[in-house]
Amino acid sequence: MDNPATPTTRLVMEFVTELYQQLERELNEIDLQTNDIIERSKSSFEACEKAIAKLKEHMATYTFDNMAEEIYFFKELKPKFYSKLIYHVRLFELESQKPVGITKSQKKYFNRHLSEIMRYNQDHQNICKYYRSGAVYMDELYFRRTKLNLLIGFDLSYFNCNESFCSCHDHTVATLLANEKIADYLNSELLKLKNHQRVVAPIGIEDTGISWAESKASFIELMYGLQTLGVFYNTKTKTKADMSQVARFFEMALGVDLGNYYRTFQEIRIRKKGRTIFIDKLREHLIQRMDQADENPRYN
Template sequence: MNSKYTTLLNNLNEQLNFIDLEIDDQIKKCEQAIAIILKSIKELKKVTSKINFKSQTEEIKFFKEIKPQFTSKLIYFNRVYKIEMKKPNGGNRILKKYNNNELLKLKAFFDSELEFYQYYRSGSTYLDYKYFLRGKFDIKLALDSYYFETDTSFSTSHDFKVATILANDLIQLYLENQLIMIDNKDISEKSQRKPNIKLMWTGSKVALTELLYALHSEGVFNNGAVDLKDIAEYFEHTFEIDLGQYRRAFLEIRARKSERTKFITSLNETLLKRMDNADDIA
């Protein structure tokens, strides 16, 4: 990379790091970051206008690798600014839905630009002469309308798309971190809301073992992505009970000559009876 480009990028990163450390308010942070990035891009444009690229390879490198490092930051902070400004007032459930919707927007961009995304991510170069040389646009390459309004001396048909891909990676991390923070807040709030009564398992260990295997077989915990051992330990901790050799107990259950699912069947019959009684009362 040209030493002037390196200096510009290093200075920009230092200023953005300083803002990140000094400003906690996300909206104010974005406002200051955008102002700094715009100045840096303006300086980058001035430096570039004074340099004649020695070859097409050098020009391609600038618009494919160097310029997007600047413009991706502008896209990122501008998008985060809009996300924060439009964030709804509400509880954790509303905020989770909002952030997940923003993630869906990123996926929509990925889906609409899949062909170029795969080209760029795979490190392909065979179309670089069309994508990253000025004045070499091809209308058949699904150009965005804004390209025709840009300064063609400082833009190619796809350098902004590269910047958007880089920015979207950061935006995805930002949104995922927001969701993690909401989940942690949920956990914290739930841990503070303790039940008024302590529940003890007063049924037999064999019955609980039967229930344990049934729930694990149904895959009701973590979309089925959890080990039987983890569920057993959770039951033992929650109900303060030692299930002992529950795997051996399951073998004995499986070997029953009649009514192997004795407890599950009893649950079903009891619930149906309760439903029938409720119908009678109604």
């Protein structure tokens, strides 16, 4: 039986956990700052790189206290970091190579990448089923830095990794986790295309090419303000529209994915730079425009 974790062990694992939580906070902040997926994925990739560099540096001279700790690191901790990195690299590639303006081509593009994820899962179905089921009986072979065994398989990325920092399948788990998020993104994009056709095509509205230029957080701040003021009315229930109805309306009308807007609102509530940054900015600029119109009636 493995010995209990020493105080040093606990401190190291606490450092890794805190480092990951810090990365998540930084990624959330980046998500609030811009609505441009390409810019967001670039900034997020850089944040992930820095966190992983710190992780490697911290673990370079560390000796695991016991087998259970080693397995826990390679099965649970390390894959979380790398799944974030893989996700943002893939997201950048998907967005930067996405066909422009043709719904049929975009559908084909997103479905092709969904098929690639399905093939990857099929090719790695044993480890996929093992990990998702919460099984532990192969942990010693899958998630320890032992000699490679062709009978149990391994991820080819192992050959590009420092042996002291890799197990047979920690990268496979990271890829599976990243693929889950990429699949969510692809399905969300397909749903937006479907909803856009439903809203636009029947009433013949031409695509103007206009899109929201501020951050997603700014839009959600404005949306919550409008809903709170009660400016939206549900004609079916004869009542003020609730937030889920308002959010759904904007997602369909504008072809945007607001994601977990409730979580974003909670982050807006506690941000240090102020709660209503966008609404304050909106008010300031509108007053400036009115002042300019007062001075020059031709200005509008």
